[in-house]
Amino acid sequence: MSKAPSSKIALVGNPNAGKSSLFNHLTGLNQKVGNFPGVTVEKKSGTTTLLDGSVVEVVDLPGIYSIYPRSLDEKIVSEILLDHHSPNTPDKVVVVADATNLKRGLLLATQVIDMGLPTILVLNMMDLAIKAGISYDFTMLSKKLGIPVVALNARKGDGIDELKKLLATPAEKISKNIFHIWPEAKEAVNELRGSLGVDNDYEAYLFLEQPQSIGFLGKEKIAAVNRIREKHQFFPGKFQGAETIQRYGVIQDLLNSAILKSADDSWKSYSTKIDRILTHKVWGYLIFFSILLVVFQSIFAWAEAPMDFIDQTFGQIASYLTNVLPAGPLTSLLTDGVIPGIGGIVIFVPQIAILFAFISILEESGYMARVVFLMDKIMRKFGLNGKSVVPLMSGVACAIPAIMATRTIDNWKERIITIMVTPLMSCSARLPIFAILIALIVPEQTVLGVFNLQGLAFMGLYLLGFVAAIMSAYIMKLLIRVQERSYLIMELPTYRIPKWSNVGYTIVEKTKAFxxxxxxxxxxxxxxxxxxxxxxxxxxxxxxxxxxxxxxxxxxxxxxxxxxxxxxxxxxxxxxxxxxxxxxxxxxxxxxxxxxxxxxxxxxxxxxxxxxxxxxxxxxxxxxxxxxxxxxxxxxxxxxxxxxxxxxxxxxxxxxxxxxxxxxxxxxxxxxxxxxxxxxxxxxxxxxxxxxxxxxxxxxxxxxxx
Amino acid sequence: MKPGEVAIVAGFTDEQLSVKLMEMGCLPGAAVRFNFAAPFGDPICISVSGYELSLRLEEAATISILN
Structure with a gap:
């Protein structure tokens, strides 16, 4: 059980390609969440046992569309894949691609292949691809890319054994180049390879293209890279568009020979139908607000019993220890300081678990992207982003996981504003204070026949917090000046039934983090x-x-x-x-x-x-x-x-x-x-x-x- | 374009955004369909290379199209 992992595997892939399903399937409960050294990006890693009994470490890297990073989360991927000489360097990279639409997944796959680390391509969601009527010539695909290809269904676990077999085979460096570096850049690349001893052309090319991702090189080498960049007038990002077009050209040729039968989009027509209702101008909002209501109702109703239980348990532990231990400052520290302190943390676990259960279900099903889509225009008026909805929602339970959830907002200004205003949302820690003060000053009576006056006061306070958050965001929008563009180019994934084990893993992970x-x-x-x-x-x-x-x-x-x-x-x-x-x-x-x-x-x-x-x-x-x-x-x-x-x-x-x-x-x-x-x-x-x-x-x- | 209409991507008027759009499969020569718009007319949902993408009107405006 406690065998040291013999090698390190990194999972890379597009968002929505089913990377976390594969990760959960491989590692089960042997996961831990830490941080990449020096940055706040969450590092999810775990271990898996291969068929021959050897244990390997699996690291789940943030979802990306290409190796060119835009956010902090994305940068970590290019850093890890570019740094070939650190203890974090993966021995093998597994690129997870969506088999129902391979084209975009291959853009990332070809970039990873060119970086020279041993790579395996996983075609995930093969079941859906078959349903959609697609079939691939895997041998051809594997031959053309120069790497092993596995068909997989991470939700059910089909194909996992084959992947594990491949993971057990010795790693081979790939020497295939899919992308050909422009003659204009070649000279700079050659000079860089000569002076720094970089493994391959594309890696050297990315050193020049991504000055932000080469922090691991150390000052001296960075200075050398900068010198070469300047000497050859190599502007970062200069060739990126052209590279993308060239890669897609290669990918199109490759797919023409590897796709035996292509998809027609009719298999996902149900998704379009659902969208017609869920993004409707009346029904869309009505459904969203009903879901919000259900979420809040559940947070408070379902969490009450476990919270009372936790409260009493810690109270009992404290009074038991007070009676058992000899009186003195140490006992007092334990029973009045430490135990109530831990109790004060644990008491929020039920609410946080319930909240993240809902958020994870909404995300897994593909609905969250629609919420962003529905709310973006409104939120933007206040300097926020459609993606700010999730943090603000989570803020009702606790601002801590809510602020951690702002990482998905790639625009710096919108993310900062979201972070700044989220604590104004009335979190559950305010509840006991509200409860006692409202009971004290608001008479218990019914107004207009149905409304409980105290209940209305509660609602008023939540509303007050929300309005304050929105207004503060608006003011900050005017005050913070940055030249960064905000955009919302986002995939609207096909609706799916949530995978319950993924929901479970998310709950465990978020609660642990909190x-x-x-x-x-x-x-x-x-x-x-x-x-x-x-x-x-x-x-x-x-x-x-x-x-x-x-x-x-x-x-x-x-x-x-x-x-x-x-x-x-x-x-x-x-x-x-x-x-x-x-x-x-x-x-x-x-x-x-x-x-x-x-x-x-x-x-x-x-x-x-x-x-x-x-x-x-x-x-x-x-x-x-x-x-x-x-x-x-x-x-x-x-x-x-x-x-x-x-x-x-x-x-x-x-x-x-x-x-x-x-x-x-x-x-x-x-x-x-x-x-x-x-x-x-x-x-x-x-x-x-x-x-x-x-x-x-x-x-x-x-x-x-x- | 109106919802339901299809056009061909000709090019981009904004270099920075074009890179992002191309990565997402919105390539010159690809067919795009305008699916529907959000309730306040913005953002919109398009289909391109087999995906559904949402983007804001100002971002969509940087894509030049051939009818």
């Missing part, structure tokens, strides 16, 4: 906040019990109520409490006092911490025997010493709701934005603009209402 990526940060922040909340200057903490005993000696408190008071006293005098009091003048115009200040501070790690802080600070931590005093009742009783009236007036409540809708109260999101934009500039701007927006709006609401 737990590991966001988890680290949430956990770290939880521990820091635990420290701030449990330690204070001098000996206040040690004296807490006696001070509270003095204060409440004539109150005849139960032991439990006494302990709760001690906890509240400790929090008040801890570093967190001191910071809360320090910032009170700043938040007073919004209607908040230092107690809310502490909650604002502690909820910076994750918004939902607001609720647990509030519970501690009003010492309602544990009063199970006194059911009458719930958090809501306790908050309603809280008196504002300045006015003598209740602290949580509707004005304060709404001000808080607005604040939490807009504020960037999430360290993990900032950390992900840092990773995705590779710098502190964008997360800093994001933190600033969202905080200002939250502050100003909450201020306006409070001042207007009181």
């Amino acid at each position: 737990v590991l990526e966001a988890g680290k940060i949430i956990l770290a922040i939880s521990i820091i906040l635990w420290g701030l909340g449990n330690y204070g200057p001098g000996d206040v903490m040690e004296n807490a019990e006696s001070v509270v005993r003095d204060q409440s000696s004539n109150l005849r408190l139960t032991e439990q109520a006494f302990q709760d008071r001690v906890a509240a006293y400790k929090l008040e005098n801890s570093y967190a409490g001191i910071i809360g009091k320090t910032i009170e003048p700043v938040i007073k115009p919004l209607g908040y006092d230092w107690k809310i200040g502490i909650a604002l501070l502690t909820s910076f790690a994750a918004r939902e911490v607001f609720v647990s802080t509030i519970t501690t600070i009003y010492s309602i931590g544990s009063v199970p025997e006194d059911e009458a005093i719930t958090i809501k009742d306790r908050l309603a009783q809280e008196v504002n010493p300045d006015t003598g009236g209740p602290r949580y007036t509707p004005a304060v409540g709404i001000s808080l709701l607005v604040f939490y809708t807009f504020a960037m109260q999430c360290m993990s999101t900032l950390a992900i934005v840092y990773r995705e934009t590779r710098g502190w500039k964008w997360p800093a701007i994001q933190l600033l603009y969202m905080t200002v927006l939250a502050y100003v709006s909450a201020f306006a609401v409070f001042q207007f209402m009181s």
